[in-house]
Amino acid sequence: MDEATSHDPDAGLEPAFAAPENACDAHFHVFGPAEKYGYGSDMRYKPPYEPIEVYLKLARRIGFTRYVFVQPSAYGFDNSCMLDSMRELDSESRRGIIDLDESAASDKELAELNDAGVRGIRVNISPVRQPEAGLAASMLPRIGRLARICEELGWHLDFLTPGWLVSELMPTLRELPVAFSVAHMGLFPAKDGPEQSGFREFLKLAGDGSKRCFVKLTGIYRFSTAPGYADVKPIAQALIEAVPDQLIWGSDFPHLSFHDRVGTIQLYNLLGEWAPDSGMRKRILADNPARLFGFD
Numbered sequence: 001m002d003e004a005t006s007h008d009p010d011a012g013l014e015p016a017f018a019a020p021e022n023a024c025d026a027h028f029h030v031f032g033p034a035e036k037y038g039y040g041s042d043m044r045y046k047p048p049y050e051p052i053e054v055y056l057k058l059a060r061r062i063g064f065t066r067y068v069f070v071q072p073s074a075y076g077f078d079n080s081c082m083l084d085s086m087r088e089l090d091s092e093s094r095r096g097i098i099d100l101d102e103s104a105a106s107d108k109e110l111a112e113l114n115d116a117g118v119r120g121i122r123v124n125i126s127p128v129r130q131p132e133a134g135l136a137a138s139m140l141p142r143i144g145r146l147a148r149i150c151e152e153l154g155w156h157l158d159f160l161t162p163g164w165l166v167s168e169l170m171p172t173l174r175e176l177p178v179a180f181s182v183a184h185m186g187l188f189p190a191k192d193g194p195e196q197s198g199f200r201e202f203l204k205l206a207g208d209g210s211k212r213c214f215v216k217l218t219g220i221y222r223f224s225t226a227p228g229y230a231d232v233k234p235i236a237q238a239l240i241e242a243v244p245d246q247l248i249w250g251s252d253f254p255h256l257s258f259h260d261r262v263g264t265i266q267l268y269n270l271l272g273e274w275a276p277d278s279g280m281r282k283r284i285l286a287d288n289p290a291r292l293f294g295f296d
Helices: 052-062 080-086 107-115 135-153 163-175 183-187 197-206 227-242 264-274 278-293
Strands: 024-028 066-070 094-098 118-124 156-160 180-182 213-217 247-249
Touching: 024 052, 024 247, 024 278, 052 264, 066 080, 066 278, 080 094, 107 118, 107 135, 118 135, 118 278, 135 156, 135 163, 156 163, 156 183, 163 180, 163 183, 163 197, 180 183, 183 197, 183 213, 183 227, 197 213, 197 227, 213 227, 213 278, 227 264, 247 278, 264 278
Parallel strands: 024 066, 066 094, 094 118, 118 156, 156 180, 180 213, 213 247
Antiparallel strands: none
């Protein structure tokens, strides 16, 4: 048995609550055979073999019936593994978020991606990247170009950036002409709690009344330092209290770099602790993602 499958953090765990109808996993990745799908140059980790059938077995065990594929950084601009996997599911049940070389994308290609169920474009900076003068400013031209593409197609932008960079991009995010999502609750250090200034500004952005900013309750192991992720609960509950209609949940399967110590069912069950009310969970798992991704 290889390293990736030798330890299952979900062993012995069952979902702690029933998934609502039309429950959506709004952020996960799939990885096909290395000989078929080549990797890009931005290799932050050794990609595992985690094909769609492995993911679906787990997702269906929990009760998900809608799926949002997110392009992993390892494949760069080559979205073919994700798109091939999407084709194995009914078109009504899945959407995708791609990474895009906007300088090379033709109108025809974009139209085909839209027909395939793509609804967003990633802006992806490593969660562990340290503060770097000028990085935010250097990203603005590309963000502007991608926002224009999204505006034409009715898509959204999907940001994965460390908390310090979310703060630096805040003026740009406030002015974006399209909806956008921010992964991993903005990646603000959980140990600093919901009163930290960057997170307070982020809450204001999500709650500005425009309904453009969606926050992903994902990837908590990337910004938590406490046993059992106890330090995330106050941040999650601050979001649930302030912007319940702007939250979506995703497994972040297969928990890259953490796959041997983080389980998907374990993470799903934590949502039950953050949101004990089934009506609130229905908003987060079904209603809000339907709005953002255009599920009927």
